[in-house]
Each structure stands twice: as structure tokens, then as C-alpha cells.
Amino acid sequence: MTDSLTEQILRVTDKLAAARELPAAAKAFGADSHGFHLGPPVPEAEVAAFEERHGVTLPAEYRAFVTRVGHGGPGPQGGAGPFYGLLPLDRWAEALELEPTDTVLATPFPVDPDFAYLDWWSEVGLGVDDEPFPGAIALGHEGCGHLSVLVVTGAARGRVSSTYWDGAGPQLSPAPDFLSWYENWLDTVLAG
Incomplete structure (x- = not known):
């Protein structure tokens, strides 16, 4: 792990601990169920084994988070995180519309970060029998059927996206990676 990644992990860990101590933090959406706690880290x-089974390498920032900070948590929708909280890694397939297959994560996520979609479905060539969100693992429920996902395969690899169904399709977070996305959430919580 790089020094900058280690520094960011330590910063995120400190901010998560600080969020637990803020009285106002309990008012953050979802905090009543997760209390700013995560489940234990996932062993290397x-x-x-997950990566080998699915033919992918998890983005370094997410991999470092789940192996050093934690994943999932006490709430019914997971642990400390945006919206309803972070799902545990074993609930990765919740963003899929079809049954998971051994190759779905190795299939590129159908979003080009440099393209503005007007009609995402037709522009990426999705048919009615195609999985619309391959190459991504579910991070958490946003509400109204939308999820936050982490792209693990494709041009947007490493980015977090929301799985909107409108013509523009999935919307990528402006954050460059999972840890930046998560830290931005913590900064918002800590700012009140």
C-alpha cells in the first residue's frame, strides 16, 4: 500500500471516530441504524478468494478500506456510510437486475466517464435481456430503488456511481475513487 493511501486510510479512520462522538452526527441520514460503526475488516x-472467483481485482482504495477499516455493520442496510449505509462485501450483487453469474463482475460497467449520455440504454446498446449494471459491486441503498455502486471493471473503474434509470443512466460521483467519495461524506457529516 502506498504512503498516500495509508495516510488517507488513517484520516478516514480518525474522521469516522470523530463522527461517532458528534451529537449532531446522530441526525445524519442513516446514522440511527449504524451509529457510525462498521463491521470488522475482511481478511486478506x-x-x-472473492477476486479470484469473480476474475477481478478490487480497486486499491476500496480493498484497503475493507481490509483495514471495516465493511458492512450493525444496521439492516450495513454500516457507517452515505444514504442507508455501506453494505458488506458479501452483498455485492444487490445492484444487479439479473441473477449473478461468475463473469458479471469481469464484464465492463457500461458507462464512459468522458461521455454525456442522452439515452443511455440505446447509446450503450443494452437490450431487455442484458444486465444493466455489470462490472460493479453494490455499496449501499440510496432509496427509491437506486444504489451506490463501485465500478470494478471498465472505463470508470474505481469510481462510485449511482444506478439511476433515467435516460442519462448511471451517474458517476465527481470523487476520483471510493475513499475520496467516503471521506467527502464524512467531511459533510463532520461539518454538520
Whole structure:
């Protein structure tokens, strides 16, 4: 792990601990169920087995988070995180519309970060029998059927996206990676 990644992990860990101590933090959406707690980190061997089984390498920032900070948590929708909280890694397939297959994560996520879609479905060539959100793992429920996902395969690899169904399709977060997305959420919580 790089020094900058280690520094960011430590910063995120400190901010998460600070969020637990803020009285106003309990008012953050979802905090009543997760209390700014996460489940225990995932052992390296389990992450490696997940990657091998699905033919992917998890983005370094997410991998570092789940192996060093934690994943999932006490709430019915997971642990400390945006919206309803972060799902545990074993609930990765919740963003899929079709049954998961062994190759769905290795299939590129159908969004080009440099393209503005007007009619995403037709512009990426999705048919009615196609999985609209391959190449991504579910991070958490946003409400109204939308999820936050982490792109693990494709041009947007490493980015967090919301799975909107409108013509523009999934919307990528402006954050460059999972840890930046998560830290931005913590900064918002800590700012009140």
C-alpha cells in the first residue's frame, strides 16, 4: 500500500471516530441504524478468494478500506456510510437486475466517464435481456430503488456511481475513487 493511501486510510479512520462522538452526527441520514460503526475488516484471504472467483481485482482504495477499516455493520442496510449505509462485501450483487453469474463482475460497467449520455440504454446498446449494471459491486441503498455502486471493471473503474434509470443512466460521483467519495461524506457529516 502506498504512503498516500495509508495516510488517507488513517484520516478516514480518525474522521469516522470523530463522527461517532458528534451529537449532531446522530441526525445524519442513516446514522440511527449504524451509529457510525462498521463491521470488522475482511481478511486478506477472503478478499483474494472473492477476486479470484469473480476474475477481478478490487480497486486499491476500496480493498484497503475493507481490509483495514471495516465493511458492512450493525444496521439492516450495513454500516457507517452515505444514504442507508455501506453494505458488506458479501452483498455485492444487490445492484444487479439479473441473477449473478461468475463473469458479471469481469464484464465492463457500461458507462464512459468522458461521455454525456442522452439515452443511455440505446447509446450503450443494452437490450431487455442484458444486465444493466455489470462490472460493479453494490455499496449501499440510496432509496427509491437506486444504489451506490463501485465500478470494478471498465472505463470508470474505481469510481462510485449511482444506478439511476433515467435516460442519462448511471451517474458517476465527481470523487476520483471510493475513499475520496467516503471521506467527502464524512467531511459533510463532520461539518454538520
